[in-house]
Amino acid sequence: MIFTIAQHELKRLLISPLSWLILATLQLLLSWQFLVTLDQFNGLTSGQQQLGITSLLCLRLFGLASILSLFTIPLLTTRLLSEEYHNGSFILLNSAPLSASTIISGKYLALFSYLVVLSLIPALLISSIGLGTELDWGLLITALFGMLLLNAGFAAIGLLFSTLCRQPNMATLSSYALLLLLSLLGYAGSSLSWQELLEWFTWSGHLMQFQLGQLRSIDLIYFLLMISLPLLLATHHLSAAGIWQHTLKSRLNYLFFPLLLLLSAALIVGLSGKYRFQLDNTATAENSLSQQSIELLEQLNTPLKIISFAPENRVLRKQITTFIARYQRRQPHIKLQFINPETDPTQARVQGITRAGELRLEYEGRHEALQQLNEGSLSNAILRLLGQPDSWVLSLDGHGERTLKGRANFDLSEFNQALQANGFKSHNLNLATTGFIPDNTALLIIGGPRTALTKDELQQVDNYLTRGGNLLLLVDNGSEDALQPILNRLQVGLLPGTIVDPSGHQLGLDNPTIAVVTNYPDHAALSGFSQLTLFPHAKALQAAESNIWQQTALLVTAKESWNETGPLQGEISHDAKSNEQLGPLTLALALTRNHQSRQGERQQRIIIMGGGDFLSNTFLANAGNQALGLHLTRWLSADKRTLVIPTLKRTDSELHLSNTAKGVIGFGSLIILPLLFLSLAIFIPWRRRRC
Amino acid sequence: MNPLLIAKNLHFFYTQQCIIKKLSIKLNRGDIVGLLGQNGAGKSTCLQMLSGNLYPAEGEISIDGSDLLKEPEAAKQKIGYLPDEPPLYNDLWVDEYLTYAARLHRIPSSAITTAVNRVKKQCELNSCGRKLIGQLSKGFRQRIGIAQALIHQPDLIILDEPTIGLDPVQMRELRDLISMLGSQHGIILSTHILPEVESICNRVDILHQGEILHSEQLNQQQGDQLTIQLAEPPAFEALSKLPSIKSAISLGERRFLLQPANDATNQEIAAQLIPWGLQVLTPQQKSLEQRFIQLTSGEVQQR
Numbered sequence: 001m002i003f004t005i006a007q008h009e010l011k012r013l014l015i016s017p018l019s020w021l022i023l024a025t026l027q028l029l030l031s032w033q034f035l036v037t038l039d040q041f042n043g044l045t046s047g048q049q050q051l052g053i054t055s056l057l058c059l060r061l062f063g064l065a066s067i068l069s070l071f072t073i074p075l076l077t078t079r080l081l082s083e084e085y086h087n088g089s090f091i092l093l094n095s096a097p098l099s100a101s102t103i104i105s106g107k108y109l110a111l112f113s114y115l116v117v118l119s120l121i122p123a124l125l126i127s128s129i130g131l132g133t134e135l136d137w138g139l140l141i142t143a144l145f146g147m148l149l150l151n152a153g154f155a156a157i158g159l160l161f162s163t164l165c166r167q168p169n170m171a172t173l174s175s176y177a178l179l180l181l182l183s184l185l186g187y188a189g190s191s192l193s194w195q196e197l198l199e200w201f202t203w204s205g206h207l208m209q210f211q212l213g214q215l216r217s218i219d220l221i222y223f224l225l226m227i228s229l230p231l232l233l234a235t236h237h238l239s240a241a242g243i244w245q246h247t248l249k250s251r252l253n254y255l256f257f258p259l260l261l262l263l264s265a266a267l268i269v270g271l272s273g274k275y276r277f278q279l280d281n282t283a284t285a286e287n288s289l290s291q292q293s294i295e296l297l298e299q300l301n302t303p304l305k306i307i308s309f310a311p312e313n314r315v316l317r318k319q320i321t322t323f324i325a326r327y328q329r330r331q332p333h334i335k336l337q338f339i340n341p342e343t344d345p346t347q348a349r350v351q352g353i354t355r356a357g358e359l360r361l362e363y364e365g366r367h368e369a370l371q372q373l374n375e376g377s378l379s380n381a382i383l384r385l386l387g388q389p390d391s392w393v394l395s396l397d398g399h400g401e402r403t404l405k406g407r408a409n410f411d412l413s414e415f416n417q418a419l420q421a422n423g424f425k426s427h428n429l430n431l432a433t434t435g436f437i438p439d440n441t442a443l444l445i446i447g448g449p450r451t452a453l454t455k456d457e458l459q460q461v462d463n464y465l466t467r468g469g470n471l472l473l474l475v476d477n478g479s480e481d482a483l484q485p486i487l488n489r490l491q492v493g494l495l496p497g498t499i500v501d502p503s504g505h506q507l508g509l510d511n512p513t514i515a516v517v518t519n520y521p522d523h524a525a526l527s528g529f530s531q532l533t534l535f536p537h538a539k540a541l542q543a544a545e546s547n548i549w550q551q552t553a554l555l556v557t558a559k560e561s562w563n564e565t566g567p568l569q570g571e572i573s574h575d576a577k578s579n580e581q582l583g584p585l586t587l588a589l590a591l592t593r594n595h596q597s598r599q600g601e602r603q604q605r606i607i608i609m610g611g612g613d614f615l616s617n618t619f620l621a622n623a624g625n626q627a628l629g630l631h632l633t634r635w636l637s638a639d640k641r642t643l644v645i646p647t648l649k650r651t652d653s654e655l656h657l658s659n660t661a662k663g664v665i666g667f668g669s670l671i672i673l674p675l676l677f678l679s680l681a682i683f684i685p686w687r688r689r690r691c
Numbered sequence: 692m693n694p695l696l697i698a699k700n701l702h703f704f705y706t707q708q709c710i711i712k713k714l715s716i717k718l719n720r721g722d723i724v725g726l727l728g729q730n731g732a733g734k735s736t737c738l739q740m741l742s743g744n745l746y747p748a749e750g751e752i753s754i755d756g757s758d759l760l761k762e763p764e765a766a767k768q769k770i771g772y773l774p775d776e777p778p779l780y781n782d783l784w785v786d787e788y789l790t791y792a793a794r795l796h797r798i799p800s801s802a803i804t805t806a807v808n809r810v811k812k813q814c815e816l817n818s819c820g821r822k823l824i825g826q827l828s829k830g831f832r833q834r835i836g837i838a839q840a841l842i843h844q845p846d847l848i849i850l851d852e853p854t855i856g857l858d859p860v861q862m863r864e865l866r867d868l869i870s871m872l873g874s875q876h877g878i879i880l881s882t883h884i885l886p887e888v889e890s891i892c893n894r895v896d897i898l899h900q901g902e903i904l905h906s907e908q909l910n911q912q913q914g915d916q917l918t919i920q921l922a923e924p925p926a927f928e929a930l931s932k933l934p935s936i937k938s939a940i941s942l943g944e945r946r947f948l949l950q951p952a953n954d955a956t957n958q959e960i961a962a963q964l965i966p967w968g969l970q971v972l973t974p975q976q977k978s979l980e981q982r983f984i985q986l987t988s989g990e991v992q993q994r
Binding site for chain 1: 704742743744746748763764765767768770771772774776777778779780781782783784787791792794795796797823826839
């Protein structure tokens with residue numbers, strides 16, 4: 001019987017011009033949006049896209065389709081019952097041996113079948129570009145599923161008002177009113193405690209998750225309630241129609257069911273907060289954490305506090321909350337707190353926050369600051385906070401070196417603070433007193449000794465390197481002789497003089513002895529690092545052929561730089577006759593080799609810098625120097641200390657459609673199909689009248 | 692045999708106002724009951740309740756043993772109902788509409804075409820199977836409405852002013868159809884056309900302000916009063932002592948007003964009067980109308 005009614009309703013829908021006009025309009029608007037989006041996508045350089053073409057189209061097309069649904073569905077639902085009450089045809093149904101649930105189900109089924117077709121339009125448009133790219137099908141199907149749920153929900157609400165209102169206009173208006181309310185509620189709240197609740201009621205946020213390829217229990221429950229509640233209420237009203245008006249008792253009886261229904265809905269929503277699940281259906285798992293991060297989070301065993309200094313901006317804070325939620329799902333120890341830097345500037349200053357939107361992570365008394373929010377940066381920050389309990393960064397002391405504990409201008413004490421804030425343990429090491437380099441040394445820093453190391457000390461360093469120890473060697477002017485034995489051992493030579501780099505002039509630097517580095521090679525030590533760095537009074541290195549070490553030039557100066565051997569005074573220029581070489585000159589070398597030990601094979605890492613001034617207290621704050629120092633230290637100090645989060649390789653980041661294909665898709669979807677639907681809107685009623 | 696329809700003590704209120712009061716109706720197979728009443732007397736409300744389209748505040752309705760209020764689906768299967776406005780879809784063809792009505796009443800698919808053709812023939816709709824209902828005239832629409840009520844051959848047929856909008860020829864054809872159907876089904880119809888009631892109904896219930904004021908059996912063979920004219924009238928006593936006559940009044944000029952005995956038919960009376968040269972025998976048709984006006988206006992005067 002349900003199918004009899006559904007078939008009848010669907011037939012009446014398809015013989016009415018309204019359904020074809022809606023189809024034509026939808027097809028026209030969606031394909032217009034589709035072609036515009038494709039055009040924009042091709043206009044940008046490929047590979048730089050924030051989103052793949054599938055997600056971009058899903059967001060735009062299903063977004064537009066949802067707005068169109070909002071405006072068309074009440075027109076369609078009004079026909080289902082309200083209009084039948086109005087013109088008397090409802091009596092045919094009401095006199096027939098049918099239950100209220102049969103009538104509601106039949107009518108709903110018919111409308112839903114039509115809405116499936118409407119929802120398929122954007123999906124088919126998007127799948128048409130499968131000709132030119134590898135579509136993210138998981139994402140597309142999830143987005144389509146979300147669209148179906150939304151349409152089903154809108155249809156249920158419309159049908160409820162169609163059942164309640166005897167006046168068709170009233171039914172349409174009431175549906176619009178409720179749907180608009182559910183659309184705008186999330187934007188109305190100002191106080192933050194209500195905000196979350198209001199946002200829960202708003203459909204757009206839930207739909208967005210589907211369009212991002214995420215299937216979350218909270219969104220599913222929202223839409224399932226949006227579908228089931230109105231349908232149950234409509235059935236209840238239709239079956240109680242007429243009875244409830246008679247006495248006070250029957251009125252109370254009538255109201256009992258809706259109350260019970262709303263209570264159980266609230267209960268379901270409440271429980272759903274406790275038992276959540278989430279599926280990421282995108283091809284590249286864009287919404288999920290990488291395995292590395294998940295393993296990292298398992299190591300957290302006390303609360304990790306994340307404080308965001310984001311201003312009170314709904315969209316910004318929502319993004320942060322959503323992002324942190326990925327971590328919170330894996331690790332409930334993580335707590336997120338917002339501090340508005342505008343209203344609470346003292347807090348921000350105390351915490352050393354310089355930029356709005358910065359994050360501060362606190363774990364077991366240590367802290368980390370974070371300026372970019374992505375998985376790589378956050379996971380690495382957590383990793384640094386976790387620290388490695390038994391490994392040390394030691395700086396050699398006793399020969400006039402730059403040391404971590406020293407407080408002179410050329411010393412590294414400020415860098416030391418940065419190291420500690422990032423979870424490193426550090427100390428100075430005087431070989432004359434300790435006599436050896438401890439086994440738990442993760443990294444040894446030799447900061448340009450002024451006097452030569454004793455034979456014994458050199459032997460200790462040599463042993464350390466033989467044991468596979470990691471080393472940061474800062475070769476300063478004046479320390480060449482002291483370091484020569486170590487450089488020899490590492491098979492690295494030096495160019496005489498100091499690097500002069502005129503390229504700094506363009507950046508407003510009036511001191512040509514500061515070398516500027518802006519581009520970095522693709523190397524694990526520098527992964528994710530892109531800031532400008534400045535190297536005062538640096539020396540150039542020269543790698544010799546080595547069969548032991550794998551050498552990589554980490555930092556390279558500009559083409560116009562050279563190593564000036566003359567005095568750095570007055571007018572200076574490149575003198576090709578002397579031992580001066582033009583750039584690019586090597587400023588830093590990374591040396592690696594595989595080292596076999598009892599614990600197994602690991603990589604030994606050494607970085608030789610042509611100068612340590614960039615890390616000194618005087619210059620550390622300049623440009624990206626501190627960050628570079630931290631990056632290098634992290635890479636050097638241990639294998640495990642830096643997570644390399646694999647970058648997403650989207651399959652659909654490029655689109656290659658032939659002109660013919662474009663033409664067929666564009667012409668077909670923008671002109672042929674809308675015209676076809678439009679002509680059906682005219683032809684079908686005309687044909688039926690002619691019979 | 693169980694009565695086809697038993698409605699007991701029905702009440703209906705509309706915004707605190709009592710529309711139907713203590714209404715009880717009983718109907719057997721073969722009965723054609725006319726529900727007579729002024730506009731606003733509650734005829735349509737009453738029929739809506741009997742068809743299951745309105746829910747009474749109080750009372751019971753049973754259709755051939757099925758309780759309409761407690762098991763409406765079983766009961767509604769036995770009812771065919773034509774409301775005051777036929778329940779039509781203007782955008783459908785007549786055939787499509789009747790097929791849908793047949794399906795809704797659970798007629799098996801194999802029998803649907805036969806059923807549609809049958810009602811189209813009964814209601815003279817053969818010519819307009821593929822016409823849009825919205826384009827048809829009032830008379831056609833009314834007949835489609837009737838066809839819809841008959842399609843599943845219901846035991847009880849409820850017709851709310853069935854002849855409205857029909858021309859005199861169609862009206863007579865419809866009355867014939869109703870008389871014919873009345874032999875196998877129970878029919879209850881509302882109208883305010885008195886001759887219609889008298890010509891087709893075998894019972895009339897007069898409804899006034901939500902109550903049944905008067906219910907009486909009608910017999911077309913047995914007119915309430917007869918006016919006769921005789922060529923050779925006998926003595927007045929001889930006439931009044933005839934077995935089939937209860938009483939007689941002399942109207943002068945060989946004319947008499949007779950009140951027939953309860954079970955006497957007009958044929959019997961005529962046969963007995965022929966020896967005296969029966970010239971005219973006219974049933975007193977005004978009687979129902981008189982009673983109707985008397986009952987309904989009397990009530991008005993009392994208020």
